[in-house]
Amino acid sequence: MTDQPLVTVVVPVYNAEAHLEQCVNSITGQTYRNIELVLVDDGSSDGSPALCDHLVLAQRNAQVIHQSNQGVAVARNAGLRSAHGGYVMFVDSDDWLEHDAIATAVEQSERNRLDLYVMGYRRVLEHGEGTDPELIEVIGDDVLHTIDDARSERCQNELCSLDAAGFLYSCWGKLFRREWVGDVRFREGDSYGEDSIFVMDCLKHGGRVQVGSLPFYDYREQATGLVRGFRASKPDDIAVLHERLLSFYDRSVLNAGNLAFQQRRCAEDVLWAMDTAFGAKSNVTLAQRLEFLTRLSNVPSRGFCLKGAKKAASSRELKVLFLLNSKVLWKAYLKRRLRNA
Template sequence: MPTISVIIPVYKVEAYLDACVASVVGQTFRDLEILLVDDGSPDGCPALCEAWAARDPRVRVLHRQNGGLSAARNTGIDAATGQFLAFVDADDTLDPDALRRAYEAQRQHKADLVIFNLRYVDEAGQALPAPDFSGFPDEVLDEDGVWQRYFSLQEQRIYYVVAWNKLYKRELFRTLRYAPGKRYEDQFLLPQLLSRCKTISCLGYPGYHYVQRRGSIMAQGSSRNYLDRSEFLLEWCTYFAQKGDALRAEGLLNDAIQNLGEKERFDLSTPEQRARYRTACRGCADGYALLACTTGRRSMWLRATLLRLGLPVYQKFLQSRQ
């Protein structure tokens, strides 16, 4: 059984794949299983994957029909045999010592999750000056500590959210999987993931090189343009409300409401998208109803009632209070 299974989803990254896999194969920590999950890539990636498998016995290729990033990661999770899991996006690279340092931190602190720092780089691998992640210290946190750090940040929040700068105990994913077909799949999973962690080791060491390139999933416009953002905010609202953190839950809920109020941002050209939008709007009413139940505040029942009458009605209510 390998110590670490490294899962690399592969789709239309022919120009970047060799550099990515080379950075994983070349890790100073050698006890690896490297799973290249070909997500039905239509370019030369499948052949490149097979070439790497022929070159290094630690590399295993999994071919599947195209299903998106989450589905590819889930395929890798299902096939992994390592004690720990790590994810690398196929257009990024690891510093040679990344997995060794993460594993040593896990052993030192008996951590359920290790987070190592990241660096934004251009397509030539040159470090970009912003965002600046140099302020992250080495520290050991619990779930609440991670959330406190997360909500105190803006651009640097990615350190805590993304799937790929982390070393996970495999058992964390016993019942967890990424939501297929969703953008921001990391955010959908994060609350449930952190809730399973007692000890989280955080490193200031920048072991992950996050390549900024045109055409990547995360380069396709503002997150506020996608219903997925409001949907994960509503899930987070429910999570924090059930934890008894009504203040944080209401802040997330109001962010979702504000985002949904920017209706012109969304592509609502299909019945499916319009149905998703209506469901999210109803979710806002449900969110305030949940907060009303947990806090006993009548004002929240009023907001829930107004939201059930429709988002335009609620917006007029907010305008009347200004």
């Protein structure tokens, strides 16, 4: 229907051969039809490039962008540059949408003049072959949030409450009005927290936001995912994310619960990253792991993180080591963990 606003769906693709077809079919099979599909192959080394080309052959309004491997932020930015829709959304290549996802998002966005519609979502936790996935629904209440001054006490606490409920940390599962996004782009070079920063940058100047009450987005979580893996650059990514978080949220106006959430969230970023040092591949040396832990333990946001460490979801040992921040103790702990692995 030509009177429907065009929705551009951007899918960054990297070695996603196993799940890409399910993802794309869930987009092209939407009850809403006026969709532009942009697949961005980020230098995949498996069968994803050919599969991308095959999947768009029969689609009226679809394209594939092939680029050298530059990371998910660059891939999403490439998709944004190619977008023609009045609305844009991002779908990760191993996730999928329910049939009425886009129809509902557009209907609500048009009716309520929204800048951002946040879908309820379903976390699909995969624990390994032969076991059924664990399903966790995260849904809102369809309330309209008018963020007329993002720095005001009311708006700061509304946004932080949405953040704490799990609705602002990702770019997926959201319908963005493209004019509202404007020239905001993903921070290139980061592989952790870049989508949180993107959403915060969009919200800086306010907007009309609604969180849906039905789980229309299915988010697949696997033990080998990017967030859980060891990467030497992660301390730098976390430092940037925390700097942006602590500048976006005014701690002087957050209520006690929201402030505690941000402290715990930042602590968990650091502690969960620390845990990846013990499961890194065997070619990562002891010295490299020790340097990684030391950098994490000394992130610029350390003081803020320590305030939330006690209630963070992590082991008591890691919390104590983070507090003591001794290179000697980190080395001894590393050797013990690796010896018992």
